[in-house]
Amino acid sequence: MIDINRQVWLRARPDGIPQADHFALREAPIPDIAEGEMLIRNRILSVDPAMRGWIADSGTYWPRIEIGDTMRAFAAGEVVRSRHSDFAEGDMLVGLFGWQDFAAVKSAQILWRASGSGLPLSLSLGVLGLNGLTAYFGISEVCRPRAGDTVVVSTAAGGVGSAAGQIARREGCRVVGIAGGAEKVRQCLDQFGFDAAIDYKAGPIGAALAKACPQGIDGFFDNTSGAIHDAVLPLINVGARIAICGTASISSWTPWPQGPRAERHLLVKRASMQGFLTTDFAARYDEAIGALAGWVRDGSLRYREEFLDGLDKAPGSISRLYNGANDGKLLIRIS
Amino acid sequence: MIDINRQVWLRARPDGIPQADHFALREAPIPDIAEGEMLIRNRILSVDPAMRGWIADSGTYWPRIEIGDTMRAFAAGEVVRSRHSDFAEGDMLVGLFGWQDFAAVKSAQILWRASGSGLPLSLSLGVLGLNGLTAYFGISEVCRPRAGDTVVVSTAAGGVGSAAGQIARREGCRVVGIAGGAEKVRQCLDQFGFDAAIDYKAGPIGAALAKACPQGIDGFFDNTSGAIHDAVLPLINVGARIAICGTASISSWTPWPQGPRAERHLLVKRASMQGFLTTDFAARYDEAIGALAGWVRDGSLRYREEFLDGLDKAPGSISRLYNGANDGKLLIRIS
Numbered sequence: 001m002i003d004i005n006r007q008v009w010l011r012a013r014p015d016g017i018p019q020a021d022h023f024a025l026r027e028a029p030i031p032d033i034a035e036g037e038m039l040i041r042n043r044i045l046s047v048d049p050a051m052r053g054w055i056a057d058s059g060t061y062w063p064r065i066e067i068g069d070t071m072r073a074f075a076a077g078e079v080v081r082s083r084h085s086d087f088a089e090g091d092m093l094v095g096l097f098g099w100q101d102f103a104a105v106k107s108a109q110i111l112w113r114a115s116g117s118g119l120p121l122s123l124s125l126g127v128l129g130l131n132g133l134t135a136y137f138g139i140s141e142v143c144r145p146r147a148g149d150t151v152v153v154s155t156a157a158g159g160v161g162s163a164a165g166q167i168a169r170r171e172g173c174r175v176v177g178i179a180g181g182a183e184k185v186r187q188c189l190d191q192f193g194f195d196a197a198i199d200y201k202a203g204p205i206g207a208a209l210a211k212a213c214p215q216g217i218d219g220f221f222d223n224t225s226g227a228i229h230d231a232v233l234p235l236i237n238v239g240a241r242i243a244i245c246g247t248a249s250i251s252s253w254t255p256w257p258q259g260p261r262a263e264r265h266l267l268v269k270r271a272s273m274q275g276f277l278t279t280d281f282a283a284r285y286d287e288a289i290g291a292l293a294g295w296v297r298d299g300s301l302r303y304r305e306e307f308l309d310g311l312d313k314a315p316g317s318i319s320r321l322y323n324g325a326n327d328g329k330l331l332i333r334i335s
Numbered sequence: 336m337i338d339i340n341r342q343v344w345l346r347a348r349p350d351g352i353p354q355a356d357h358f359a360l361r362e363a364p365i366p367d368i369a370e371g372e373m374l375i376r377n378r379i380l381s382v383d384p385a386m387r388g389w390i391a392d393s394g395t396y397w398p399r400i401e402i403g404d405t406m407r408a409f410a411a412g413e414v415v416r417s418r419h420s421d422f423a424e425g426d427m428l429v430g431l432f433g434w435q436d437f438a439a440v441k442s443a444q445i446l447w448r449a450s451g452s453g454l455p456l457s458l459s460l461g462v463l464g465l466n467g468l469t470a471y472f473g474i475s476e477v478c479r480p481r482a483g484d485t486v487v488v489s490t491a492a493g494g495v496g497s498a499a500g501q502i503a504r505r506e507g508c509r510v511v512g513i514a515g516g517a518e519k520v521r522q523c524l525d526q527f528g529f530d531a532a533i534d535y536k537a538g539p540i541g542a543a544l545a546k547a548c549p550q551g552i553d554g555f556f557d558n559t560s561g562a563i564h565d566a567v568l569p570l571i572n573v574g575a576r577i578a579i580c581g582t583a584s585i586s587s588w589t590p591w592p593q594g595p596r597a598e599r600h601l602l603v604k605r606a607s608m609q610g611f612l613t614t615d616f617a618a619r620y621d622e623a624i625g626a627l628a629g630w631v632r633d634g635s636l637r638y639r640e641e642f643l644d645g646l647d648k649a650p651g652s653i654s655r656l657y658n659g660a661n662d663g664k665l666l667i668r669i670s
Binding site for chain 1: 557560564579580581582585588591592593594595596597598599600601602603604605606607608609610611612615
């Protein structure tokens with residue numbers, strides 16, 4: 001067992017997209033654990049768009065990461081020492097363990113157990129992790145699809161969107177994806193089995209969307225806000241359910257962006273629009289992960305992963321999410 | 336029994352607010368009734384803001400009224416002849432009986448029976464009619480208030496808003512009304528028992544609203560859209576429920592009006608915004624009217640009515656809704 005703990009820490013606060021030189025590597029002693037804590041040996045680290053917000057000047061849902069802090073990150077790792085009665089050496093856990101080799105954690109930092117599914121550990125940071133859970137609860141609790149419904153998904157080739165569309169399709173829905181570029185459109189159709197997919201980079205999507213949704217739109221899983229959102233609303237059916245999962249197309253909320261008023265669409269169509277956070281459903285993670293794992297095993301829920309090897313790849317990894325270089329859920333293997 | 340049927344018909348299509356000279360009175364024979372129909376003697380006619388939309392150039396939910404047609408209207412009347420086994424002479428019914436003395440109606444035109452509550456017939460066109468039903472379902476099904484919640488109601492002194500606020504208050508909520516002018520603010524406080532009321536005509540309401548809602552806003556019953564809607568959204572709490580009941584502040588949807596994007600508020604606060612139409616709850620009207628009648632009897636649901644006397648007052652009545660001349664649910668007595 002190695003006796004140092006390498007950590008990636010925040011060296012400078014980025015103005016825009018975080019780049020490699022906003023971070024640095026340092027070596028620290030392996031932490032001691034207090035009563036009730038565990039020592040985790042990280043195996044796989046996650047790279048997430050949310051990281052940009054975590055280190056931005058303005059706070060989000062989370063406390064801001066300060067200069068000098070080890071970078072917050074979701075990770076999957078193994079318990080190598082435990083002073084907590086619920087967790088034993090060898091348990092595989094997922095939690096906020098940071099971009100580092102080792103983490104001394106309390107049970108509050110643990111999201112769920114990764115072991116038991118018989119599927120690769122990496123999935124617990126993707127399709128059996130927050131991506132899959134977000135898709136699961138957004139579709140089942142907010143979009144509430146019924147067989148025969150048409151469901152539209154934005155960022156459809158991404159980790160959340162691709163799962164959301166496939167889950168809706170399992171329910172018997174016609175699923176239409178909106179993604180950026182011909183390659184992602186192809187993935188939606190060929191890999192994720194969507195009924196139709198539209199390239200928003202090819203121009204305004206209104207006409208293509210209307211053509212792809214001849215029966216109107218009953219459910220909308222929205223990761224983007226902005227022009228895509230505004231193209232969907234005029235096409236919703238009576239009783240449509242719109243899940244607000246993210247606002248990726250909005251680069252800044254200062255000044256607050258304007259858009260076509262939604263109220264009349266919602267009123268005339270007796271439709272609902274609802275924001276949700278996956279963490280509000282924490283009590284149901286086990287149920288959801290069990291269902292998702294079953295669908296991965298039976299082939300009805302497919303996913304894409306991309307691995308970087310080594311902790312030294314972490315500093316430059318976030319920018320890959322924004323320059324189109326990555327292809328699938330981005331992970332760093334450090335075992 | 337009189338042997339002619341006076342009717343108010345549409346003579347010219349108004350450009351803006353319908354005025355008296357857009358209508359005319361005519362005399363017609365009392366209609367015969369076919370098997371399955373009833374002859375209704377109207378007693379009280381309703382005057383509603385929706386009438387403006389019914390006779391406007393562009394359609395709404397309803398078929399447009401053509402030049403020469405008898406004006407569509409909600410009314411309460413008595414069955415004076417019946418060829419329908421479910422309805423007998425003397426039954427008091429509410430339905431779309433038109434601005435006329437008599438109507439030959441099929442059961443599909445009947446909304447509900449007015450008899451049985453022991454309360455005045457006129458209430459079945461107001462607080463025990465669509466106004467009360469709209470408030471009842473919007474609050475109970477969409478706003479879903481819990482004791483201790485803060486609920487904001489727009490057009491708070493109106494027939495729908497005043498009932499919505501009082502129903503939320505019965506559930507133990509702090510209720511804040513938004514109304515136009517000092518007199519309506521006074522009505523909200525003194526007659527309808529709201530905890531606070533704000534005059535939107537006195538200037539931007541943001542600061543007053545924040546002061547009146549120190550615990551934030553959990554429910555919003557919105558009849559207005561526009562600036563009032565936009566002032567409420569930044570103050571919503573986690574899990575807030577927004578009922579979209581009307582968009583009275585928007586004079587035209589061509590071109591489609593813009594406003595601050597709602598998605599981020601809904602996402603960060605895991606809030607929902609939902610349009611509803613009272614008629615979607617038709618199967619539950621009896622339950623709702625029973626509850627509303629009980630609250631009127633026990634004094635926890637108060638209302639305002641204004642009567643005009645005689646069918647000849649109908650043509651000029653709609654404009655009273657828009658020039659601030661009316662005070663309470665506007666009704667025409669023709670019995």
